[in-house]
Amino acid sequence: MEVKLHDIGEGMTEAVVIHYFVKKGDDVKADQPLVEVQTDKMVAEIPSPAAGTVLDIFVPEGQTIAVGTTLLSLQTEAVGHEQAKEQAAVTVEAEVEIESEPVIGEPARTNESKTKPQRILASPYTRKIAREHGIDLSLIQGTGPAGRITDEDVYRYLQGQQAPTQQEQATQLVAPAAEREPASVTVTKEETKEEMIIPFRGRRKQIAKKMTQSLFTIPHCTHFEEIDVTELIALREELKEHNVNISATAFFIKALSLALKQFPIFNAKLDEENECIRLEKEHHFGIAVDTEEGLIVPVIKNIEKKSLRQIHEEAKALTKKAMENQLSLAEMTGGTFTISNVGPLGGSIGATPIINYPEVALVAFHKTKKRPVVLENDEIAVRSMMNLSMSFDHRVADGATAVAFTNYFAKRIENPKLMLMELI
Incomplete structure (x- = not known):
């Protein structure tokens, strides 16, 4: 079964994929949030249409896609449930092996470069609250569905804990990009030239x-x-x-x-x-x-x-x-x-x-x-x-x-x- 970006707003034609709540091989329940997208007017979650297993994810985070684009695929047949998990695992393993092959003329990448950070589930506004108070979201235990961090979780952390230490603040500053929202402004350097780029998308x-x-x-x-x-x-x-x-x-x-x-x-x-x-x-x-x-x-x-x-x-x-x-x-x-x-x-x-x-x-x-x-x-x-x-x-x-x-x-x-x- 294909899960597509459907029209979730009047006149909507496209959306930006913010982040996925699931990965290949995950078991999901019906109506469980699969992916969070940003339209021109709102942030919305796309739920699973049925229970099953995630076979593949086709669209990377941060990409703008049109309505009707397939985001991911699900195996929903009960008989093929375990087979779907094995297939997804094989796909992931194959991708890792392909990535591990060094390109001729380039230095081989270490295992550290292949390690993917753990996904932190939180809405953009919750992340904003955390940024404003200098809090590393990985330090907070989420109480929402699938361990999702809510606004209340952040406020409870503020009330019950001391301010983050310098080490925690440093960790926040260098947190993996996948744990943060897509930046509204990015800076790229080419030798001595510095260029400011503002993505022209979404709202x-x-x-x-x-x-x-x-x-x-x-x-x-x-x-x-x-x-x-x-x-x-x-x-x-x-x-x-x-x-x-x-x-x-x-x-x-x-x-x-x-x-x-x-x-x-x-x-x-x-x-x-x-x-x-x-x-x-x-x-x-x-x-x-x-x-x-x-x-x-x-x-x-x-x-x-x-x-x-x-x-x-x-x-x-x-x-x-x-x-x-x-x-x-x-x-x-x-x-x-x-x-x-x-x-x-x-x-x-x-x-x-x-x-x-x-x-x-x-x-x-x-x-x-x-x-x-x-x-x-x-x-x-x-x-x-x-x-x-x-x-x-x-x-x-x-x-x-x-x-x-x-x-x-x-x-x-x-x-x-x-x-x-x-x-x-």
Whole structure:
């Protein structure tokens, strides 16, 4: 039986093989994890479709493969179980013998060079926790399936043991490559030349494909606006006095949902084949999150039905899961509108964000800064001003509609109590 890379995500076409949980000759049970792969959106485990014995492994770790590629083969017939183990053992032995034959003109390799390190079972995030605390995972006893090391195992080690000794730290620094995740940056030296190489694959490659598809398909138009958030900041401080903490982003999201009810053209998808624009009834907001692996967009569903508190809590939880690479497929699909809040990063006064195809619009919130403003009565006052960028599909909507949309949004943010009246 062949075990292939199947489609584990919407639109998935390829994945990177991170590491195998098994080796040739291993007995496996049905649904036992066989291999861990990294797609553009998540890390996923591929389980065994049946009980049996691993006959062969065809794809090395670290390689990018397409959906449908055979990863390994299994012997699942009960009668041939022992025969399969013997066959796998013979294959391994033959490979060792072939490797041991020295190449003419090259020095013979020692037994040390052929010794393969023992596989440590742990997810990428668990490995990250260990690296951040300078812990050698080989020192930890895993409590998960097949001895897999969990996050809790690492934290228990931290609480119950002293910090790793210098010898342990040195061991961590020179740990075999197979025990570590594929490095995001590798350095190769050729005589006196030093070259930095960043692999272009996985999530980074998929982001590139999506951005290229969007720019080559959608005629982008970006509208800029500045919004006075002084009253919103004051309302948030007032709520905090009553132990109610609602993020500014939650207010932005709810105000955008109210605006979409008035201008549903921006919560739509263009169906060119059937020559129609499909207006979405539900507001599913994608929230762009900057992670170590690249941009990822978890989705909050049914914004139009949720309270400010619900939006705040869900956005916080999804952002945390995105940073930890723990999002499920359902939490990353189905978006109808996207926002990007880059203000907290600082330094951004404007941008031309690329639309998340096939959506129609994307709104980005930039840095908030206090500056003197001339009020309607010609008085000058210091106000907290935030810049906003809205990119939209010019095939579907026009600039005047975008201006009306952002004006409607701005009025609710500049007068947040007015927005709250609409929620009653």
